[in-house]
Amino acid sequence: MxxxxxxxxxxxxxxxxxxxxxxxxxxxxxxxxxxxxxxxxxxxxxxxxxxxxxxxxxxxxxxxxxxxxxxxxxxxxxxxxxxxxxxxxxxxxxxxxxxxxxxxxxxxxxxxxxxxxxxxxxxxxxxxxxxxxxxxxxxxxxxxxxxxxxxxxxxxxxxxxxxxxxxxxxxxxxxxHDRMVASLPRRRAYRRALGLGKGQQFIAVVSTWGTRSSFGAIETLLPRLLELVGRHRRVAVLVHPNVWSGHGAWQVRAWLAQCARRGIAIVPPEADWRPLLIAADTIIGDHGSVTLYGTLTGAPILLAASPEQEINPASPAAELARTAPALSPAHSLSSQLAYAAAEYHGHQREEYGAIAARITSxxxxxxxxxxxxxxxxxGLGQPAHPAHTPPLPLPPPLTRWSTAPHGRYDTGTGASA
Incomplete structure (x- = not known):
């Protein structure tokens, strides 16, 4: 600089x-x-x-x-x-x-x-x-x-x-939208780069910021995420940069330290979340932009939060809130992920596609x-070559973000986005 x-x-x-x-x-x-x-x-x-x-x-x-x-x-x-x-x-x-x-x-x-x-x-x-x-x-x-x-x-x-x-x-x-769509054919490459094994389920947990976000209910969500840890599942948590900025990076990492020690990747705010979203098998999200972009990926979405009072009723986020299943405290998270996948592959795929189409005309x-x-x-003439929309670069492995030695975290280099 x-x-x-x-x-x-x-x-x-x-x-x-x-x-x-x-x-x-x-x-x-x-x-x-x-x-x-x-x-x-x-x-x-x-x-x-x-x-x-x-x-x-x-x-x-x-x-x-x-x-x-x-x-x-x-x-x-x-x-x-x-x-x-x-x-x-x-x-x-x-x-x-x-x-x-x-x-x-x-x-x-x-x-x-x-x-x-x-x-x-x-x-x-x-x-x-x-x-x-x-x-x-x-x-x-x-x-x-x-x-x-x-x-x-x-x-x-x-x-x-x-x-x-x-x-x-x-x-x-x-x-x-355009970078992610251009990158969808690289899904397998992103999964390999993240270190995901064949048949291993990858769950992306995403949150916008504010009291009504997924992270705003982190006290109840955290123990449920620990349910998901296992040999056949990998989990990554992607929290809005405003949460990191507002509370401080040390505090966010400290709150999520138990998750990191159990192998859940805590993705730092400077990292590029888009390849992770493309690589996900399921997305747990809320009313933020990242969850909406998840409708491009072909992954079922489970909503941990969707506050009506904060959502523009004319937006595709409102339509997603009416379409995606809502996380329930009465059932195990594993069973709800299975339900969300069955609903998506049974009849919701086209509905998600229609929502994604409303992101851009x-x-x-x-x-x-x-x-x-x-x-x-x-007041200048354009260069004499087409404007390019390149695919997203490969992400670093999830292991880079899933350890917490001595209270410190390896944040990696972070791809720009």
Whole structure:
């Protein structure tokens, strides 16, 4: 990570010392680890273009733990926030609204998860998170240069919540959807890389953040996960980075230490969860984005949490909550996993497929559409080669994340996502 700092004559003068000056300058605003991983799918579309210089900044955010390490792994040129907001850029990319009213650039605002799944209640007002007027015009900022949407149905919601933003809306698609679909043929390779044996069942336990998430009920879920440990089963727990950031990495690992000692993999927040989801035989999840992306994989889903009050009723997450079986305290977890598998293979496969189809109305076209949008806003012609959607890299073995010697955990290198 390279820290760019202003000289005495101001931040613009610091750019005079670059070997390749005069590039179009793009600022990537990374609030949190999930936001940064989402934005990586966007700024990677600009690679090899010598006309463009990409720099990064990290505004203050309550869940910013891990952002500096993420940017360090990228080898990014990083501007301190207080200097970034004093500079002019040709374009800015962000996946959240906090602080972007201070950025001096045309703004491209993207969702940071699947679709717009959650609704938030503030006082007497309930809104769809990410599409409210306060999300799109924080602190009275002018409308973004582009509001990126994954599905054409989101235009209806936007017309209700912030109709003046409709002319700036672009239905581009979903990068995670496209990367996962492109990677589905590599499922066996992912399972081998994870160290899964032939016939060994792999269960991915995923959680968003918040009191109504799967992790919010961890006291009752933990002993049930220990039921699953055995020679013919492997289990991995994937917890939202906001949980790690909010409680502290040491505390999350300490809470899950008994699981790790029993061989359950505790996947760190910097790791790429997508190959694990593709490799899973069953997914235990909640109302978060990762669970919804699980509908792409062909794995049955068992819901440990699906709070109606937090789910956008028009979203595919609401449909999944009505379709997937809910975890019950009255029966063993093993029997419920068997039931979920029987239901899925018996009649739910097509229903899951219909839910997955609602993630994006531009399947396989995110890279093409997003690159076209970026270059239009920059006033540049696109490179003379197709925008590529590569398959996901192989993950490290589960054993890397399933030991807890002396209270320390080997987190691995973590694939970017």
């Amino acid at each position: 390279t820290a760019l700092r202003a000289c005495d004559d101001g931040p613009q003068r610091s750019r005079e010392w670059l070997t390749l000056p005069g590039r179009k300058k793009i600022l990537v605003v990374v609030h949190t680890v999930p936001y940064g991983k989402r934005l990586q799918e966007v700024f990677s579309l600009l690679e090899s273009d010598l006309r463009i210089q990409v720099v990064f900044t990290a505004p203050p955010h309550p869940f910013s733990d891990g952002v500096a390490q993420l940017l360090e792994r990228l080898g990014s040129a990083v501007l301190p926030w207080d200097e970034a907001v004093r500079m002019d850029f040709d374009l800015a990319l962000a996946a959240g609204p906090r602080g972007v009213e201070k950025v001096r650039a045309p703004l491209v605002l993207l969702p940071h998860g699947a679709n717009f799944l959650k609704r938030v209640t503030e006082g007497a007002e309930t809104r769809v998170a990410g599409l409210g007027r306060q999300d799109l015009t924080p602190q009275g900022r002018a409308l973004p240069a582009a509001v990126v949407l994954p599905h054409r149905d989101d235009l209806d919601c936007l017309a209700h919540t912030c109709p003046e933003a409709l002319p700036r809306a672009s239905v581009v698609g979903d990068p995670v 531009e399947p396989g076209r995110f890279s093409r559409n997003m690159r076209r949008l970026l270059y239009r806003l920059l």
